[in-house]
Amino acid sequence: MGVGPSAKETSLHHFRDPLLDLISSDEDIDLLGIILFGSSDKYSEKILTSTRAAIWAQGMRADGAVIFCEGSGNNHVDFANACEQLSRRGVALAGLTVIGKNGQFVVTNDYMNDNIIDVCKSKGTVEPCIIGENNLSYDDCKKALSILKIKMNKNKS
Amino acid sequence: MADIDLGRLVIRAFDIKSVSWGDEMKVTPQGEMIISKSMLPDLVSSMDTIEAVDIRLIQPDEHDQWTNTILDIIPISTKALGVVGEGITHTLTGVCAMITAVDTEGKQCHEFGSSEGNLKEKIIFDNPGTPSSTDVIISFDVTLKAGMGQERKGPYQAHLLCDRFLQVYREQMKNFDGKLCSARNEFHNISRPGKKRVVIIREVAGQGAMYDMQLFPHEPSGVEGGRSIIDMGNMPILVTPNEYRDGILHSMQ
Numbered sequence: 001m002g003v004g005p006s007a008k009e010t011s012l013h014h015f016r017d018p019l020l021d022l023i024s025s026d027e028d029i030d031l032l033g034i035i036l037f038g039s040s041d042k043y044s045e046k047i048l049t050s051t052r053a054a055i056w057a058q059g060m061r062a063d064g065a066v067i068f069c070e071g072s073g074n075n076h077v078d079f080a081n082a083c084e085q086l087s088r089r090g091v092a093l094a095g096l097t098v099i100g101k102n103g104q105f106v107v108t109n110d111y112m113n114d115n116i117i118d119v120c121k122s123k124g125t126v127e128p129c130i131i132g133e134n135n136l137s138y139d140d141c142k143k144a145l146s147i148l149k150i151k152m153n154k155n156k157s
Numbered sequence: 158m159a160d161i162d163l164g165r166l167v168i169r170a171f172d173i174k175s176v177s178w179g180d181e182m183k184v185t186p187q188g189e190m191i192i193s194k195s196m197l198p199d200l201v202s203s204m205d206t207i208e209a210v211d212i213r214l215i216q217p218d219e220h221d222q223w224t225n226t227i228l229d230i231i232p233i234s235t236k237a238l239g240v241v242g243e244g245i246t247h248t249l250t251g252v253c254a255m256i257t258a259v260d261t262e263g264k265q266c267h268e269f270g271s272s273e274g275n276l277k278e279k280i281i282f283d284n285p286g287t288p289s290s291t292d293v294i295i296s297f298d299v300t301l302k303a304g305m306g307q308e309r310k311g312p313y314q315a316h317l318l319c320d321r322f323l324q325v326y327r328e329q330m331k332n333f334d335g336k337l338c339s340a341r342n343e344f345h346n347i348s349r350p351g352k353k354r355v356v357i358i359r360e361v362a363g364q365g366a367m368y369d370m371q372l373f374p375h376e377p378s379g380v381e382g383g384r385s386i387i388d389m390g391n392m393p394i395l396v397t398p399n400e401y402r403d404g405i406l407h408s409m410q
Contacts, residue, residue, distance in 0.1 A: 003268060003269060003362055003368060003410045004268075004269040004270040005226070005227065005267070005270050005271065005272035005279075006270075008408065008410050009286055009408055009410075010229050010230040010231070010286040010287070010408050011229050011230065011231045011232065011378040011404065011406065011407050011408045012230045012231060012232050012253060012285070012286050012287070012288075012378070013230075013284075013285050013286025013287075013408070014286075014378070014401065014404065014406040014408065015232045015234070015248075015377070015378055015402065015403075015404050016285045016286075016402070017285065017401065017402065018285050019357060020357065020398055020401055020402055021402075023355060023357060024344075024347070024398045027349065027352070028349075028352055028353060029349065029352055029353055029355045030348055030349040030350065030351075030352040030353065030354045030355065031347075031355055031356075031357070031398055032354055032355065032356045033356060033357075033395050033396065033397055033398070034356070034357045034358075034359060034395070034396050034397070034398065034401050035356055035357070035358045035359070035393050035394070035395055036358075036359050036361055036370070036372070036386065036393065036394045036395075036396065036406070037358070037359075037360060037361070037363075037386075037391055037392065037393040037394070038360075038361055038362065038363020038364075038370060038386035038387060038389075038391030038392075039360050039361065039362060039363050039364060039391065040363055040364065040391045041363075041364040041365065045390075045391060049390075049391045049392055049393065050360070052392060052393050053358055053360075053393040056356075056393050056395065057356050057358065060354070060356055061354060062354050062355060062356045063353045063354045063355065064353060064354070064355045064356075065355065065356045065357070065358050066355065066356075066357050066358070067357075067358040067359075067360070068357070068358070068359050068360065069360040070359070070360065070361055070362060070410070071269070071362070071410075073269075075360060078360055079360055082358065082360065086358075127269065127270040129270045129271060129272045129274075129279070130272065130278070130279055130280065130281060131227050131230070131272055131279060131280045131281065131286075131287055132280060132281035132282075132284040132286055132287035133281050135284055135285065135286050135287075136285075137284075148355065149353070152353050152355075
């Protein structure tokens with residue numbers, strides 16, 4: 001598996017990304033930047049790059065991170081490790097990705113619980129191959145930010 | 158503590174009111190765009206994985222038609238001042254580019270599923286990443302040489318061909334009189350000391366053909382001058398909010 005047509009984010013999506021719009025305009029948030037890392041095809045590199053992303057976040061002294069993983073399947077190996085590495089470094093997190101109704105995560109851990117939001121909108125269980133159907137929406141992003149704020153407050157107390 | 162402004166980006170939008178065929182490639186700040194296929198033969202001959210390309214203008218009431226699998230939807234933007242992420246960007250609204258690709262043997266260029274079929278059923282219009290239902294779509298229908306849809310170079314050259322075509326319009330857009338824009342948006346990278354420090358992390362595609370991400374192009378949402386995240390070892394890269402919203406990423410998945 002990987003990034004199907006319904007989940008793929010076009011160049012236009014990046015030009016007007018709802019996640020960035022929402023977080024950058026929130027006056028209770030000091031947005032430090034956007035970290036991008038690629039999902040490799042080797043397991044060892046997946047672990048390396050996702051760990052390095054978490055180390056960046058810790059080095060930036062982030063209180064929290066919203067992590068988005070495009071697509072599903074093997075990409076969730078990197079995603080799960082990033083969730084673990086961020087949490088172990090004291091960075092609160094909310095996650096967004098396509099999970100869908102076709103099964104569970106291919107891999108999970110103790111750091112992926114009520115903090116992960118499924119952005120899948122399809123009613124069926126197979127990839128619908130329709131551009132834009134399972135993209136991030138403003139509502140998905142609002143949910144993620146709400147969860148993140150709760151988690152950051154818990155970490156503080 | 159007071160907020161700190163770390164940088165400003167201005168995006169001026171020019172609304173395109175008509176897109177039509179003509180003998181020249183021309184766009185005006187008043188909203189007229191003329192498309193010509195005249196440079197396509199030279200573009201095709203400069204790309205060794207591409208057999209042919211056709212352009213279709215898809216008006217808002219013409220969505221009921223066949224499309225090959227959709228590689229990308231691209232805003233048409235250029236830097237009028239500064240580099241991506243700062244200065245002034247000119248962008249067109251009411252029109253966008255779309256790339257589709259298939260090879261000479263009929264194999265669609267895709268990774269995990271393909272979106273060929275009736276266009277009106279293959280796009281959810283009016284999403285952040287999809288055309289507005291009132292947009293004119295400039296569709297680049299690329300025919301790759303046999304098997305090239307599954308090699309990194311094939312889809313890359315399809316994107317590059319489209320980018321080079323659009324650059325002709327971008328060069329004209331750079332000189333648009335800013336006072337004629339139909340909308341002006343100003344974005345600031347704001348630091349809010351004392352507030353919760355948050356980072357956005359995005360895991361993007363990085364495994365090969367149709368599973369790639371191009372970063373740091375010369376033009377917003379462009380290809381030329383960029384580099385692939387695969388070639389950078391998929392290692393984490395930091396970009397500013399204004400770099401991101403100005404199109405420092407070009408989707409290749």
